[in-house]
Amino acid sequence: MCGGRGTRLDSDVEKPRFEISRRPMVDYVRDALAESRVDATYAVVSPNAPETHAHLRGEMAVIETAGEGYVADLTTALDAVETPVLTVAADLPLLDGDVVNTVLDAAEGSTSVRVPAALKDALGASTDEEGEWVPTGVNVVADDEDSVFRSYDVRLAVNVNHRSDVALAERLLAPRTDASKPGGNVEGNDGS
DSSP states (O other): OOOOOOGGGTOSSOGGGOEETTEEHHHHHHHHHHHSSOSOOEEEEOTTOHHHHHHHBTTBEEEEOOOSOHHHHHHHHHHHSOSSEEEEOTTOTTOOHHHHHHHHHHOOSEEEEEEEHHHHHHHTOOOOOOSSEEEEEEEEEOSSOEEEEEOOOGGGTOOOOSHHHHHHHHHHHHHHHHHTSTTOOOTTOOOO
């Protein structure tokens, strides 16, 4: 799901294209899905995010929506594919293939993936939801009964919705991005 304006980020850049550690957020999500065992990936775009649409065109199949809000856009997207389907918000830059596969393994029918609000609080991540367990932006939609998968995984706990989330995501991504650079720090490597 990458059709949002990103008004809470107070930026001229569309939310999916907002850069975290010099990469658009949507690229992290796209890579995580490519690393997972997901069979097919679709970018769900709207008129609110024309640059995101152009950025992803040719790299993945695109489903265009009217941009009337998350629920309406999700409904349009679901009408275009067969269930079960994994839905992922474009604002999860910590996501990777392993955590996507964990969600797929745990899913029982339609599954809402949630993390403890206390984990988000401890990290300093924003949340616009109330309750002990809050949505992550990752769900499985199926024709079966609804279930909830509860996770303590930090990679699911950081949705970038506000400027404070940008700094948090960059700090948590630093070990991952540093390790991929030549001469970068790799876990267990003391540099000698």
